[in-house]
Amino acid sequence: MFFVIAKKHLYMKRFVCSWLLLAIVNLCAAQTTLPEFGEITADEKTLTVCSFDKEADAVVILDQASADHNEQYNLIFTRRVRLKILKSRGNRHGDIAIRYIHKDDIEYISNIEAYTYNVTPNGVADIKHVPSSAIYRQKINERISEVKFAFPDVQVGSIIEYKYTTTSKSYSYLNDWYFQSELPVMNSQFTLVVMPNYEFAYRVFKSEQFPIEIKQEKGSGRIYFGMKNIAGLRDEPFMDAEKDYLQHVEFQLSGYQGTFGGTTRYMTTWNEVTRELMSNPVFGLQLNKNIPVGEEWINKVKAMSPPFERMAAVYNLVYKAVGWNGIGGIGTTSGVKEAWEKKKGSSGDVNLLLINLLKEAGLEVYPLLVSERGHGKVNPEYPFIDQFNKVMAYVVIGDNKYVLDAAGAYTPPFMIPFSVINTKAFVVNRKKGGIITLTETAKKDKNYVSIHALIDDEGALTGEAIIQSDEYARLNRMRAWARDKERFRENYYTTYQAGLKLDSLVLNNLENDSMPLEQQFHFSIPATVSGDYKLVNLNLFSGIAKNPFISDIRFTNIDYGCLQSHTVVETIELPASLKIESLPKNVRMIMPDTSISLTRLLEVKENTILVRYVIATTRSVFTAEEYDYVKDFYKKMAEIMNEQVVLRKR
Structure with missing residues (x-):
């Protein structure tokens, strides 16, 4: 459901949805009076941890903005942000970059003010302003530029605050407002003033546990949105777009009333x-x-x-x-x-x-x-x-x-x-x-790994691997290879065991779309010794080096993008000097709805261990409500796959 806000001369047009009118009547009191720019409160000075997000390395104390217009009907957007650094890794939030559209002078950022507030050991306030000489503009591409600056002397306990004005050619450049970010936000406020004769549709995205305040001033075309005490949303593996889960409000121009009456509607139906x-x-x-x-x-x-x-x-x-x-x-x-x-x-x-x-x-x-x-x-x-x-x-x-x-x-x-x-x-x-x-159910992220390796008398493993990455696995690996070849080796190969080294890497079929991307290389793994025993981990290049899901709380879906199919076949030859003391058992583990499965088969023939892992999914999206089940399954799967073969001297 979306709502329409409009301004016609000196009176406000009635909201389309009566539910919204009722909501406005029963709203809580007017927004809390805010401290002036540069005026730090006693509570802010003593704040050391965010009570509703204790893992946060910084907290946004205030994020306030307004969108209005001047006599030329330009969009005038002003914003003020104040945050406090709580942990040393939060110092990164002292580097600011604000993007704008420079092409054809569509947008321009001005009136930038910023400062760092610290308290010296003897209790004296130390305020350092960001000089205009430290604020610079950087062109990103033909259309976008950034205003960039860094706060001075940022440390744990610092309060940093900045404000600026963006002037845009028209209201068509009005952006959505996000109450939430990766940092927890104590107070987020946004005010929109609609131009005369214009109508804007808006819709609010928020979780039920977060109340929102929406207030409209009669006759002024002004509408206010406010939210408080929202925990941060941090990045998680295989996460959908952050935007899908952030609390925010979206706007779109929906109509314009002409001088002689009559309303022109814009995109209110498909x-x-x-x-x-x-x-x-x-x-x-x-x-x-x-x-x-x-x-x-x-x-x-x-x-x-x-x-x-x-x-x-x-x-x-x-x-x-x-x-x-x-x-x-x-x-x-x-x-x-x-x-x-x-x-x-x-x-x-x-x-x-x-x-x-x-x-x-x-x-x-x-x-x-x-x-x-x-x-x-x-x-x-x-x-x-x-x-x-x-x-x-x-x-x-x-x-x-x-x-x-x-x-x-x-x-x-x-x-x-x-x-x-x-x-x-x-x-x-x-x-x-x-x-x-x-949707795509026929093409998958498909890998087939073939390994032939030898274990020496000391328990070290050396071998050759051939990996065939097909369909989406081919595309993803080709892009990763083109982007950063060293990171490619780390992400796909050497992450499995400490000390694993590879050389002689060759990629075949780079130009043939219909063939899998073939990766051939030689690898070596140093011996893992415990007393008289040699330990060998057979989990090699399977795609599951460890459980990727470690967060205790997750509010976002798991989206792999496509179905997964990973097969690993290994032939491991043993030296005559070593015998098998214990061997992991054959196992098949499957989710109740068969959406994820793991099969491991091991067989010993004379001095050779034959291993086969098969990991498959039958759907690619899991809801946030299913997260705990997926997390537990991957935890058990990683434990099973990392079970070791124990060898001992004869």
Whole structure:
């Protein structure tokens, strides 16, 4: 359910939802008076731990902002933040970076003030202001810049506070307000003043245990939101987008009342979203451009008989020919023709260009608005365009549907981009459009590990490994390899045991999408000795070095993105001087709903140990309510997999 707030001259338009009116009538008293900027209270000085989040290394005492307008109807956003450092690792919060859109002077940040408050050993207040010379601007890309500064003398017990003003060209650059962050927040307040004749829709995302205060001032167009004492939300393994769990309020322009009466509605239904987008010069009007790729190339592609080959040819052309400049968004920033000419553009430029050429090749294709998993979930009940962060191409060939992204990490045309699996998307088309769910059950994160190793007389292990990473495992490992080769070795190989070393690493099939990524290498593990016994851990390169779920409390889903399939086959040869004292037992462990399973089989043939591990999942998403079950299962699974073979001299 969403609500509409509006301002028409000097009186407020009635809220669409009567529930909200009742909520306003029964709200608690007006917001607490706040201390002035630079005025530190006695309670803040003595604060040493956050009572509602005792693990926190810092706490936000106050996060207050307001959005208003000037006579030119620019959006004037002012913000003030005060926080206290509680532990030494919290010192990192003393480095501030505030992003804004510098392109075409859309936004500008000014009126920056900041200081550090400490108390000397003799009890005297020590206040150090951040000089203007220490505040600088850094360009991130063609569209985004940052204002950056560092607080001086930040230490445990420091209170740091800053404020600034952002001036934007219009209210279309109004951002959502987040009451919560990775740090606990004691007091978060946001006030929106709606311009005359404008209507804004908003919706609040929050957990039931956190009360929210919403107040509206009659006749002023002002609405206030406030929350208090919210624990921090820290990163967890396989977590959905942080945005999905943070307490926040979203805004979207929903209407405008003209001078002579009558209200123009903006995107209050999905049909209106389609209509607005298809008539927009940076979106729909970019879909019928004549891209100068050459008549010869177009005719060659059109002559390809299987439609899939045509689609793949167009996708590969755009992916290789036009680079992504790092700027996101669902619309173009410079236009598809300019992106082709410059061979570079935003994600909107690149993928709308892709759609143009797919249409030119005679394929049925539509724009697909997506929200990548890191951006947050889409709620189909709310036609909010800000729910999406990217446009992709949606191709229909018979009964098959394909999702193509030429502005992201390379993904073969027959696979859904990993970033949007298990998400909802919006097909932009009047007749065949609507919300769809992107799921993948056929393609998996699939690894097959084959190991042949020898144990010497001292218990040291040396061997050769061949790992075949297929489907999404192939894509993920190729990207990790391209990003950082040393970190790649650490993440996938050497993390399993202390002292494990590898050399002669070779990767095969890097250019062949239809083949698994093959990794071959030699490895060695030093002996683990306990008295007369040699201990050998057979858990090698399985993907489960240890239990990834260690938090006692988790409020977020577990989302692997896709199904998992990991098989490890080992042949371990023993020296004549050693005999097996004890051997882990064969075991099969499975979740009650069969969603996760582990199988371990061991067999001894003469002087050889044969080992087989199989780990598989039948679903890729587990809710926060299931976390304890998954955590316990992985704990037992890690314990079983790390059980050791015990050897002894004959």
